[in-house]
Amino acid sequence: MENMTAKIFYQSDCNLSLLDGKTIAIIGYGSQGHAHALNLKDSGCDVIVGLYEGSKSWAKAEAQGFKVYTAAEAAKRADIIMILINDEKQAAMYKKDIAPNLEAGNMLMFAHGFAIHFGQIVPPADVDVTMIAPKGPGHTVRSEYQAGKGVPCLVAVEQDATGKAKDLALAYALGIGGARAGVLETTFRTETETDLFGEQAVLCGGVCALMQAGFETLCEAGYDPRNAYFECIHEMKLIVDLIYQSGFEGMRYSISNTAEYGDYITGPKIVTEDTKKAMKKILSDIQDGTFAKDFLLDMSPAGGQAHFRAMRRKAAEHPAEVVGKEVRKLYSWSNEDKLINN
Ligand SMILES: NC(=O)C1=CN([C@@H]2O[C@H](COP(=O)(O)OP(=O)(O)OC[C@H]3O[C@@H](n4cnc5c(N)ncnc54)[C@H](OP(=O)(O)O)[C@@H]3O)[C@@H](O)[C@H]2O)C=CC1
Ligand SMILES: CC[C@](O)(C(C)=O)C(=O)O
Ligand SMILES: [Mg+2]
Numbered sequence: 439m440e441n442m443t444a445k446i447f448y449q450s451d452c453n454l455s456l457l458d459g460k461t462i463a464i465i466g467y468g469s470q471g472h473a474h475a476l477n478l479k480d481s482g483c484d485v486i487v488g489l490y491e492g493s494k495s496w497a498k499a500e501a502q503g504f505k506v507y508t509a510a511e512a513a514k515r516a517d518i519i520m521i522l523i524n525d526e527k528q529a530a531m532y533k534k535d536i537a538p539n540l541e542a543g544n545m546l547m548f549a550h551g552f553a554i555h556f557g558q559i560v561p562p563a564d565v566d567v568t569m570i571a572p573k574g575p576g577h578t579v580r581s582e583y584q585a586g587k588g589v590p591c592l593v594a595v596e597q598d599a600t601g602k603a604k605d606l607a608l609a610y611a612l613g614i615g616g617a618r619a620g621v622l623e624t625t626f627r628t629e630t631e632t633d634l635f636g637e638q639a640v641l642c643g644g645v646c647a648l649m650q651a652g653f654e655t656l657c658e659a660g661y662d663p664r665n666a667y668f669e670c671i672h673e674m675k676l677i678v679d680l681i682y683q684s685g686f687e688g689m690r691y692s693i694s695n696t697a698e699y700g701d702y703i704t705g706p707k708i709v710t711e712d713t714k715k716a717m718k719k720i721l722s723d724i725q726d727g728t729f730a731k732d733f734l735l736d737m738s739p740a741g742g743q744a745h746f747r748a749m750r751r752k753a754a755e756h757p758a759e760v761v762g763k764e765v766r767k768l769y770s771w772s773n774e775d776k777l778i779n780n
């Protein structure tokens with residue numbers, strides 16, 4: 439097992455004043471970008487935003503109080519440059535906009551290790567290269583900060599040219615609220631491999647496939663699709679919320695004995711040794727670069743996102759999506775669809 443003694447840093451380990459006098463450029467204003475920029479601004483930091491001419495987010499970032507520049511101009515003006523654009527676009531943008539404007543002693547930052555770990559970006563030796571990777575979606579990084587809380591983060595230092603890289607990165611983690619929850623020390627490699635594995639096998643790929651298969655099974659057996667949606671999709675959040683609060687044991691305390699008995703009996707029939715075997719293959723494809731190669735190829739100008747777009751279209755047409763729209767209207771307090779339009 440990996441090092442279980444890796445340090446966790448909290449607010450008292452982080453010195454926000456290390457960011458005094460430093461300009462932070464947030465490149466990208468999407469899920470993570472808007473959250474980091476707004477949280478840092480609310481923490482008193484000097485933040486500018488870098489985008490491309492014609493970006494749909496330019497006016498939004500300005501309306502939310504930021505000076506917005508092209509990525510190249512923002513990089514030139516900044517001491518700390520956080521790259522929060524899509525992983526597959528980072529290498530080309532870095533080469534064109536960031537590299538020519540980097541100065542010795544700058545800090546280049548990432549929220550995910552993909553571009554560095556897979557060698558898409560190779561920064562010069564005289565800059566710090568660090569990562570603060572929130573373990574949660576950008577919109578939650580913002581909403582937790584506003585609630586006085588934070589999303590836990592990973593911190594990693596790839597290059598420490600100034601000798602202060604880790605302390606500066608930790609100050610940044612406090613600025614976005616992550617240190618309120620805890621910041622676990624790791625490496626770019628480990629963050630990249632575990633993050634890709636988690637989102638593919640469990641959080642996004644695994645959970646969505648499980649919910650959809652359950653929904654389909656009930657619908658194919660003739661049950662009302664709205665009932666199937668309640669049972670296999672809607673209620674997932676409520677069960678996961680209990681796990682979030684008190685672990686599996688806490689969740690099982692809240693459910694009936696009938697459900698708990700069925701949980702123990704049936705879980706291993708669904709997630710079998712074959713599922714574990716498939717998980718191991720997924721992990722090995724991530725570790726040896728197979729996934730990164732396939733992803734980058736499809737997302738490249740030559741690939742034209744052919745596979746990505748087809749998969750996205752097919753997923754959007756799933757009957758659960760149609761029923762879901764109707765069911766989600768029932769709970770007017772839900773802001774999920776607002777997120778999609780943000
Ligand atoms: N989504 C998440 O919650 C998490 C993401 N991460 C990591 O954070 C990073 C950002 O991901 P995410 O927030 O999902 O990205 P999004 O797709 O939500 O946003 C990308 C942003 O980058 C802008 N952009 C695209 N190309 C350029 C360019 N050439 N120059 C300047 N800006 C550009 C986009 O502009 P426009 O608005 O015009 O489209 C958009 O504002 C990735 O490394 C990801 O792995 C890490 C943890 C969680
Ligand atoms: C789970 C997906 C994620 O890794 C995240 C929100 O943490 C991502 O890349 O968006
Ligand atoms: Mg993640």
Ligand SMILES: [Mg+2]
Nearest residue numbers: 550633634637
């Ligand atoms: Mg991820």
